[in-house]
Amino acid sequence: MVGDILNAAFELYKRHWKHLMSVALAFYLIAGTITLGLTIAFGRWGALGGAIVLLIGIFWLTGALVEAVADIRDGRVEMPWNETFSRVWPRVWPLLGASILAGLGIAVGLALLIVPGLILLTWWALLAPAVVLEKRDVFDSFRRSRELVRGNAWSVFGVLIITYLLTSVVSGVIRAIFTPLPDYLGQYIADVIGGTVVAPFSALAITLMYFRLAGPETTPESVPEALPPPEPR
Secondary structure, three states: OHHHHHHHHHHHHHHHHHHHHHHHHHHHHHHHHHHHHHHHHHHHHHHHHHHHHHHHHHHHHHHHHHHHHHHHHHOOOOOOHHHHHHHHHHHHHHHHHHHHHHHHHHHHHHHHOOHHHHHHHHHOOOHHHHHHHOOOOHHHHHHHHHHHHOOOHHHHHHHHHHHHHHHHHHHHHHHHHOOOOOHHHHHHHHHHHHHHHHHHHHHHHHHHHHHHHHOHHHOOOOOOOOOOOOOOO
């Protein structure tokens, strides 16, 4: 399943990169500019305020990209980027709550013995699609993600790790390119470009994995050969 998901993600990225990157770019330009402005104007306190804005915003972006991937499952772009953000806004707070709880749990698991954290990371990999696409509440999204992952944990873990490695390499290269620039400017440009490039691919991998595990009725019609029907559990 790992190869199927990643191949499908690459294929949809190539086919719809302009739309997916426009969603990410709209967010990073606005959020990055706000963060940069607050940092320059108020120093350390401004940076803290910018971090809070970015924290809330990044979950909005995650939901928007999940919605955008779901939108292109039939091979067509039907929602412009602004409508995508508007549609997801009511789900931002449940998404924020679920992600913060998951982050705390995973962090504790990693701090203890590493392995428990990786297990929780795998079990809760599909929180965002559960909240955004199925309109689950905070706690029900944990149950739903675990339910979907059950029986496919190693495949889900493989997709997560390979996606993380790929996006980390790309982000690292982009940051290195802008290292010679002044600190604030270089970080701003690197964050905008890096986030715009890698965030859509991460969302593609997670959302396609959700459709793959949720059942044939939700499998994207645009990638039927890459995503065969789920195996019996």
